Amino acid sequence: MExxxxxxxxxxxxRKERIDRGIKIRSNDIFAVCSWREMLYLSCPRLIPTxxxxxxxLVLGVYWQKVYLSVAVFALLAISWDILAQTGMIxxxxxxxxxxxxxxxxxxxxYWGISPFFTLPFATLFGGLIxxxxxxxxxxxxxxxxxxxxxxxxxxxxxxxxxxRIFGGTExxxxxxxxxxxxxELYLISAALLGALFGFRRLMDSDYGLVLKGIxxxxxxxxxxxxxxxxxxxxxLFLASSVGAFAGAFMTHVYMFxxxxxxxxxxxxxxxxxxxxxxxxxLAGATLxxxxxxxxxxxxxxxxxxxxxxxxxxxxxxxxxLPEGIFHYIQRKYHHFERWVEVDQ
Amino acid sequence: MFYMFFGTIVYAxxxxxxxxxxxxxxxxxxxxxxxxxxxxxxxxxxxxxxxxMFLNFAGLPFLISAIxxxxxxxxxxxxxxxxxxxxxxxxxxxxxxxxxxLGLAILELFRYFGFVGFEYTLPVFIDKSVMIAxxxxxxxxxxxxxxxxVMVLALWLFTHHTAIGLAFRGIAQDERTALxxxxxxxxxxxxxxxxxxxxxxxxxxxxxxxxxxxxxxxYDVLIKSLAVxxxxxxxxxxxxxxxxxxxxxxxxxxxxxxxxxxTMIVSLAAILVVLTFKPSGFFGKQKELEERI
Amino acid sequence: MGRGGSVNPSPLLKVTDLSKYFGGVRAVHxxxxxxxxxxxxxxIGPNGSxxxxxxxxxxxxxxxxxxxxxxxxxxxxxxxxxKRVLLGMARTFQMVKPFYQLPAFKNMIIxxxxxxxxxxxxxxxxxxxxxxLDLLEEVGFERDARVAYKPASVLPQGYLKRLELAKAxxxxxxxxxxxxxxxGLSLAEVASILPIIEKLxxxxxAIIMIEHRLKExxxxxxxxxxxxYGEKIADGKPGExxxxxxxxxxxxxxx
Numbered sequence: 001m002e003x004x005x006x007x008x009x010x011x012x013x014x015r016k017e018r019i020d021r022g023i024k025i026r027s028n029d030i031f032a033v034c035s036w037r038e039m040l041y042l043s044c045p046r047l048i049p050t051x052x053x054x055x056x057x058l059v060l061g062v063y064w065q066k067v068y069l070s071v072a073v074f075a076l077l078a079i080s081w082d083i084l085a086q087t088g089m090i091x092x093x094x095x096x097x098x099x100x101x102x103x104x105x106x107x108x109x110x111y112w113g114i115s116p117f118f119t120l121p122f123a124t125l126f127g128g129l130i131x132x133x134x135x136x137x138x139x140x141x142x143x144x145x146x147x148x149x150x151x152x153x154x155x156x157x158x159x160x161x162x163x164x165r166i167f168g169g170t171e172x173x174x175x176x177x178x179x180x181x182x183x184x185e186l187y188l189i190s191a192a193l194l195g196a197l198f199g200f201r202r203l204m205d206s207d208y209g210l211v212l213k214g215i216x217x218x219x220x221x222x223x224x225x226x227x228x229x230x231x232x233x234x235x236x237l238f239l240a241s242s243v244g245a246f247a248g249a250f251m252t253h254v255y256m257f258x259x260x261x262x263x264x265x266x267x268x269x270x271x272x273x274x275x276x277x278x279x280x281x282x283l284a285g286a287t288l289x290x291x292x293x294x295x296x297x298x299x300x301x302x303x304x305x306x307x308x309x310x311x312x313x314x315x316x317x318x319x320x321x322l323p324e325g326i327f328h329y330i331q332r333k334y335h336h337f338e339r340w341v342e343v344d345q
Numbered sequence: 346m347f348y349m350f351f352g353t354i355v356y357a358x359x360x361x362x363x364x365x366x367x368x369x370x371x372x373x374x375x376x377x378x379x380x381x382x383x384x385x386x387x388x389x390x391x392x393x394x395x396x397x398m399f400l401n402f403a404g405l406p407f408l409i410s411a412i413x414x415x416x417x418x419x420x421x422x423x424x425x426x427x428x429x430x431x432x433x434x435x436x437x438x439x440x441x442x443x444x445x446x447l448g449l450a451i452l453e454l455f456r457y458f459g460f461v462g463f464e465y466t467l468p469v470f471i472d473k474s475v476m477i478a479x480x481x482x483x484x485x486x487x488x489x490x491x492x493x494x495v496m497v498l499a500l501w502l503f504t505h506h507t508a509i510g511l512a513f514r515g516i517a518q519d520e521r522t523a524l525x526x527x528x529x530x531x532x533x534x535x536x537x538x539x540x541x542x543x544x545x546x547x548x549x550x551x552x553x554x555x556x557x558x559x560x561x562x563x564y565d566v567l568i569k570s571l572a573v574x575x576x577x578x579x580x581x582x583x584x585x586x587x588x589x590x591x592x593x594x595x596x597x598x599x600x601x602x603x604x605x606x607x608t609m610i611v612s613l614a615a616i617l618v619v620l621t622f623k624p625s626g627f628f629g630k631q632k633e634l635e636e637r638i
Numbered sequence: 639m640g641r642g643g644s645v646n647p648s649p650l651l652k653v654t655d656l657s658k659y660f661g662g663v664r665a666v667h668x669x670x671x672x673x674x675x676x677x678x679x680x681x682i683g684p685n686g687s688x689x690x691x692x693x694x695x696x697x698x699x700x701x702x703x704x705x706x707x708x709x710x711x712x713x714x715x716x717x718x719x720x721k722r723v724l725l726g727m728a729r730t731f732q733m734v735k736p737f738y739q740l741p742a743f744k745n746m747i748i749x750x751x752x753x754x755x756x757x758x759x760x761x762x763x764x765x766x767x768x769x770x771l772d773l774l775e776e777v778g779f780e781r782d783a784r785v786a787y788k789p790a791s792v793l794p795q796g797y798l799k800r801l802e803l804a805k806a807x808x809x810x811x812x813x814x815x816x817x818x819x820x821x822g823l824s825l826a827e828v829a830s831i832l833p834i835i836e837k838l839x840x841x842x843x844a845i846i847m848i849e850h851r852l853k854e855x856x857x858x859x860x861x862x863x864x865x866x867y868g869e870k871i872a873d874g875k876p877g878e879x880x881x882x883x884x885x886x887x888x889x890x891x892x893x
Contacts, residue, residue, distance in 0.1 A: 090441065148616075155564070155613075306457045309450045311446070313447075316429060
C-alpha cells in the first residue's frame with residue numbers, strides 16, 4: 001500500500017513503502033523449520049492467545065472471572081457476526097440468536113427439567129435451526145433487508161413476550177440448574193471460544209470460505225459458477241446462529257435466569273462494535289475486540305447508560321477512521337515494516 | 346359500538362398521517378437517494394430536545410425554538426454526511442453501521458443525562474378539541490393531518506417536478522449515469538441527508554406535543570419509518586402513503602379491538618410478510634436483479 | 639465429437655419469441671433462433687440493441703416478459719440461473735470483476751467448487767489448486783513465469799479476460815456465452831485468444847459471442863445474428879449478413 005505525498009519544501013514526492021520483515025520471508029516456505037526463531041515467529045500469534053485464554057481463568061479473581069465469562073460470550077457473538085459479515089450479511093440482531101438459545105435452554109430446563117449437558121447442545125442446534133428458518137425468506141434479498149429484519153425481530157419478540165406473557169413474561173424464568181462447577185463453566189466457554197476461533201478460521205480460509213466471501217464480493221459471479229448461493233448463505237447463517245445460540249444457552253445456566261433482557265440491544269451492538277474495533281473480516285479481530293471492549297465497559301460500569309453511547313461512538317469512529325481494525329493493524333506491523341521513500345520526479 | 350368504530354377510524358387516519366410524516370424523511374434519504382441514515386430516529390428526538398432547550402432554557406417562543414431546531418437538525422444532517430457518510434459512501438452496510446452507531450450514541454446520551462420524564466414535552470399549537478364523528482379530536486392532531494398532507498404533497502412535487510428532486514432520484518437509480526450527466530452526487534447526497542433530517546425535525550415538532558419526548562421513542566420512529574418504507578417500496582412517495590395507511594389502520598384497529606401490546610407486532614409481522622412475497626414493496630420499482638440478490 | 643460429423647439433429651438451444659420489456663422500453667422483442675452443438679454464433683448490433691439482455695435472459699438472470707428458452711430439450715425459461723449452469727451453460731461477464739486481492743489461480747476455486755465438478759474433484763484440499771493451474775495454463779498463463787500466482791490486481795486486461803474464459807471452461811459446459819470477450823484487448827491479445835475458442839468449437843461446444851469487434855468475430859463465426867432495438871434484423875453467414883441493407887442502415891445510423 002503506497003501513499004504519495006507532495007512535500008511542499010521540495011518538488012520531490014514521497015511514498016510509503018511496505019516491505020515484508022526479514023523473518024517473515026524466511027519463515028515463508030519450508031525454511032520455517034530451519035530455526036527456532038522462525039518457528040516461534042509463526043507460532044507466537046497462535047500460541048499466545050491460546051495459552052493466554054487457557055491460563056486466564058486461573059489467575060483472575062472471582063469478580064473478574066465473571067467478567068471473563070462475559071468476554072468469552074461476547075467474543076463468540078462477535079465471531080458469529082463476523083462469519084455472517086464475511087458472507088455479506090450484516091446482522092444488526094445478534095441478540096436474536098442469543099435470546100433464542102437462552103430461551104430454548106431455559107425452557108427445556110425449567111419445564112422439563114433437562115440437565116444442562118443436554119439443554120446446551122439442544123439449544124445450540126435447535127436455536128440455529130429456528131433462526132435460520134425464520135431468516136430464510138430474507139436471504140433472497142439485498143443485504144440491507146437482512147440487516148433491517150435482524151434489527152427488528154428481537155424487538156418484536158420482546159413485545160410478544162410482554163404481551164402474551166409466555167415463558168414467564170416480563171418476570172422471566174428463574175431457578176435453572178447451573179453447571180456443576182465454576183471451573184467447568186470457565187473452561188467450557190474457553191474451549192468453545194478457542195474451538196470457534198480456530199475452527200471457523202480454518203473454515204473461512206478454506207475453499208468453502210472462499211465461496212462464502214465470493215458471495216459477498218460478487219454474488220453474480222458465484223451464481224454463474226453454478227453455485228446455489230442461498231444454500232451457502234443458509235449454511236453460514238446456521239453456523240453463525242448456532243454459535244450465538246450456544247452463547248445464550250450458556251449464559252442462561254450461568255445466571256440461572258432467562259427473561260426479556262436476553263433480546264436487549266446490548267447483545268446486538270457490542271458484538272458489532274467488537275468486530276469493527278478489533279478488525280472485521282478476521283475472527284481473531286472480533287475476539288480481540290471483545291477482549292478490549294467488555295473489560296472496558298466493566299471498568300466504565302460506573303457510568304451506566306453511557307456505555308452504549310461509547311459503543312455507538314466506537315462504531316462510528318472505527319468504521320470511518322480505522323476500518324481495518326486493530327487486529328489488522330497489529331498484523332501489518334508484525335509482518336511488514338513501513339518507511340517513507342523519496343521518489344525522484 | 347358505532348362510536349368506537351368511527352372513533353377508531355378517525356384515530357387510524359391520524360395515525361397513518363403521523364407514520365407518513367415520520368417516514369418521508371427517511372424515504373427521501375434512503376429510498377430516493379440510496380443513502381442509509383439509520384440515525385433518523387435520533388434526529389427526530391434530538392430536534393425535539395433542542396426545541397425544548399431553547400424553549401425552557403433560553404425562554405424563546407415555541408415557534409422560534411422550533412424553527413431554529415429544524416435548521417440546526419438540517420445542518421447536522423449535512424455535517425453527518427460530510428464527516429461520516431462520505432467516507433463510507435457506497436458501502437451500504439458500513440453506512441448502516443456508522444449511522445446506526447451515531448444514532449445510538451445520541452439517543453443513549455440523552456437517556457443517560459436523564460432527559461426522561463413528563464416535563465420533557467413540547468406545547469401544542471392550539472389547545473382545543475373538536476368533535477368528529479362522535480369522538481373528541483384535539484386540534485393538534487388535526488394540525489398533524491394538515492401539515493402531514495402538505496409535506497407529503499410538497500415532497501412528491503419536489504421529487505417529480507424539480508431539477509434537484511429528479512437529481513435525487515437519479516443518484517439512487519444509477520449513480521454512474523447521474524455522474525456522467527453532470528450531477529454532483531456528493532452534493533445531492535448531502536442535500537438529501539440534510540433534508541431528510543430536517544423533515545424528521547418538522548415531524549417531531551408537530552407530533553411530539555401529542556405525548557412527551559423519550560429516547561426510546563427514537564428507536565420506534567426508526568423502526569416504523571423502516572417498516573413504512575419497506576412495505577411501501579423504497580423510493581416511492583405513493584408507496585409511503587399507502588403503507589402508512591395500511592400500518593396506521595392495522596395498528597389502531599389492533600389497539601382498539603385486541604390490545605395495545607400487539608400493535609407493534611402487527612407492523613413488524615407486516616414487514617416480514619411483505620418481504621417474503623413482494624420484496625420491492627407495493628409500489629416499489631421492479632428492480633429485479635437488485636432486489637433479488 | 640467433431641463439428642460436421644455426427645451432429646445431433648435437434649438444436650442445443652432454442653429460443654422462441656423471447657421478449658423483455660422494462661416499463662415502456664422494448665429491450666428485446668420477439669427474438670427467435672436456434673443453436674447447434676459445435677456452432678459458433680455471433681451476436682452483433684449497435685449499443686443498446688439488447689445483446690446483453692438476451693444473454694441475461696438465456697442465463698436466467700432476468701425473467702422474460704414473453705417467450706421461452708429450451709436447452710437440451712428442456713424448458714428452462716423459469717429455471718434459476720445457477721441450475722442452468724449445472725445443466726451446462728457458462729457465461730463470461732462483460733465487466734470483468736475478479737477478486738483482486740487474490741492470486742489469479744485462487745479466482746478459479748469458486749467455479750471449481752461447483753457441484754457440476756464434484757464428482758471429478760473429490761473435495762480433497764489442494765486438488766483444486768492443481769486443476770486451477772492447469773486450466774490457466776491452457777488459456778495461456780505461462781507456467782514458468784508463474785503468472786497464475788500473481789494477484790489479479792496487477793494483471794493486464796488480456797490476462798483478466800483469459801481468466802474469465804478459464805472460469806467458464808472450468809465448468810465444462812456445453813454452451814459458452816461470451817459477452818464482449820474481446821473488448822479492451824489489443825489485436826495481438828485477440829489473436830492469441832482466438833485459437834483457444836477455436837479449440838473449444840472443435841471439441842463440439844456451442845458458443846455464442848457478443849462482440850463489437852466485427853473483423854475478429856467474422857474470422858471464426860459460423861453464423862451471425864444482428865440485433866437492432868431489441869429485434870433480430872438478420873441471421874446468416876457473416877458475409878451475407880453484412881451485405882444486407884437493413885444491417886447497413888442500422889450500423890450507419892450509430893457509427
